[in-house]
Amino acid sequence: MANRVVVTGYGAVTPLGLNVEDTWRNLIAGVSGVGYISLFDATDFKVKIAAEVRGFDPADYLDPTTARRNDRFAQFALVAGIQAIDAAGLKVDDANRYDIGVLIGSGVGGLNALAEQLDILKTRGPNRVSPFLVPMMIADSASSQVSIKMGIRGANFGLISACATGTDALGVAYKMIKWGEIKAMVAGGADGAVTPVGFAGFTQAGALSRNNEPQKASRPFDMERDGFVVGEGAAVLVLENLDYARSRGASIIAEVIGYGATSDAFHITQPMESGEAAARAIELALAGVERDEVDYINAHGTSTPLNDASETKAIKKAFGDRAYKIPISSAKSMLGHMMGAAGAIEAIVCCKVINEGIIPPTVNLEHPDPECDLDYVPNVARDGDVRIAISNSFGFGGHNSVIAIGRYDGQ
Amino acid sequence: MNVFEEVKKALCKANPGLDESKVVSSALLKDDLDIDSLDLVEVAMTLEDVFTLTLPEDEMENIATVGDIISVIEARLKVKSG
Numbered sequence: 001m002a003n004r005v006v007v008t009g010y011g012a013v014t015p016l017g018l019n020v021e022d023t024w025r026n027l028i029a030g031v032s033g034v035g036y037i038s039l040f041d042a043t044d045f046k047v048k049i050a051a052e053v054r055g056f057d058p059a060d061y062l063d064p065t066t067a068r069r070n071d072r073f074a075q076f077a078l079v080a081g082i083q084a085i086d087a088a089g090l091k092v093d094d095a096n097r098y099d100i101g102v103l104i105g106s107g108v109g110g111l112n113a114l115a116e117q118l119d120i121l122k123t124r125g126p127n128r129v130s131p132f133l134v135p136m137m138i139a140d141s142a143s144s145q146v147s148i149k150m151g152i153r154g155a156n157f158g159l160i161s162a163c164a165t166g167t168d169a170l171g172v173a174y175k176m177i178k179w180g181e182i183k184a185m186v187a188g189g190a191d192g193a194v195t196p197v198g199f200a201g202f203t204q205a206g207a208l209s210r211n212n213e214p215q216k217a218s219r220p221f222d223m224e225r226d227g228f229v230v231g232e233g234a235a236v237l238v239l240e241n242l243d244y245a246r247s248r249g250a251s252i253i254a255e256v257i258g259y260g261a262t263s264d265a266f267h268i269t270q271p272m273e274s275g276e277a278a279a280r281a282i283e284l285a286l287a288g289v290e291r292d293e294v295d296y297i298n299a300h301g302t303s304t305p306l307n308d309a310s311e312t313k314a315i316k317k318a319f320g321d322r323a324y325k326i327p328i329s330s331a332k333s334m335l336g337h338m339m340g341a342a343g344a345i346e347a348i349v350c351c352k353v354i355n356e357g358i359i360p361p362t363v364n365l366e367h368p369d370p371e372c373d374l375d376y377v378p379n380v381a382r383d384g385d386v387r388i389a390i391s392n393s394f395g396f397g398g399h400n401s402v403i404a405i406g407r408y409d410g411q
Numbered sequence: 412m413n414v415f416e417e418v419k420k421a422l423c424k425a426n427p428g429l430d431e432s433k434v435v436s437s438a439l440l441k442d443d444l445d446i447d448s449l450d451l452v453e454v455a456m457t458l459e460d461v462f463t464l465t466l467p468e469d470e471m472e473n474i475a476t477v478g479d480i481i482s483v484i485e486a487r488l489k490v491k492s493g
Contacts, residue, residue: 068427131450131452132449
């Protein structure tokens with residue numbers, strides 16, 4: 001029998017704050033987290049902007065040894081993971097440590113460590129490469145470090161689907177709980193790849209906005225959009241079997257009600273123009289519920305010319321005429337693209353929208369694109385009574401992943 | 412160069428949270444100083460650079476205490492000067 005799955009806690013480290021509350025406050029105020037790159041010297045780079053996590057000092061949260069042995073993305077994951085577990089009031093002890101798992105995905109893993117050690121390999125030779133390169137580089141270190149830190153002994157693994165990673169991690173965690181394999185999962189995504197080689201790669205692939213006015217560069221669904229803005233951070237949710245959450249008296253934030261994933265089978269970086277496979281992912285996520293109850297869509301909305309047009313088509317395919325009536329917004333207009341963490345922070349945004357009754361805007365939507373003609377909640381947040389919210393995430397490789405989150409009915 | 416002081420510095424670099432007063436010759440790397448096998452590789456690299464020598468892997472494998480590291484280094488220094 002299928003179990004109901006609920007959200008009982010979350011945590012985040014984002015370009016708009018070092019926790020969920022600060023991030024949310026900035027999102028509904030329409031604040032942009034994009035600025036000039038400070039993490040490396042971008043003088044020679046065509047793109048000089050990013051949505052960096054600012055004011056993050058690992059020493060504020062982690063002992064010096066743990067901080068030093070973790071790449072930036074895993075530091076973010078540890079902090080967001082601990083916040084989430086604390087917020088859920090989930091005490092890990094001998095009675096439950098095998099009933100809880102961790103699944104925090106990362107799009108690229110420890111690119112900082114890899115780049116640094118490649119330099120050492122070239123300049124000082126193989127005998128000076130750090131023994132910590134591999135443990136810092138492997139993308140599953142985000143999950144493993146949380147498992148070690150918290151003493152969690154259920155399933156522990158990572159998952160990779162580029163920019164859809166966060167949503168897929170939540171989706172897989174949801175299914176594991178739904179089908180009774182585990183009682184609770186600490187799930188989400190983390191990336192911290194504002195590093196010269198990664199940045200150069202994205203730039204050369206033509207994916208990034210060349211707009212050098214930082215706060216204006218991420219402009220999803222706008223006629224003048226020209227690419228995404230690299231972001232970073234982590235977002236982690238605690239998902240639980242409803243019965244388990246109730247048995248321990250947890251307060252329930254929202255219910256995960258569906259997940260769908262498909263593949264474009266088309267191109268490694270370009271989305272399928274028709275949005276057909278993405279529409280199918282939306283339909284799968286909503287298989288068990290009334291599609292008319294979807295009152296909010298958190299778009300993937302990257303601000304690339306191709307994504308925003310094909311995503312709009314996908315939404316129309318999935319919802320028909322009702323597509324025009326559903327408020328849609330892109331958190332990436334303010335957070336930039338947090339890569340593997342994007343889907344997870346956007347799922348948290350869906351929870352907040354449902355519980356707070358406020359829909360964050362899509363900022364910089366100043367020149368509507370005829371191809372993007374839905375209601376993207378331009379520039380200013382608005383009130384909204386949302387029963388079900390879905391979050392779309394798509395990724396290089398053709399991944400289409402959608403998670404559906406509903407208001408918890410208290411029963 | 413004082414071998415003990417350099418070993419202490421290398422250990423503290425590998426484990427920044429380490430309480431320096433715990434670094435004594437008889438201290439067990441793993442149990443007393445929280446220095447694991449990966450840290451030890453890093454400690455060895457640091458000391459190889461400081462003393463301009465090579466610490467043989469087979470000798471490093473049998474190391475358990477701070478004193479053991481010092482012994483290996485002193486032996487290599489003798490070979491070097493001899």
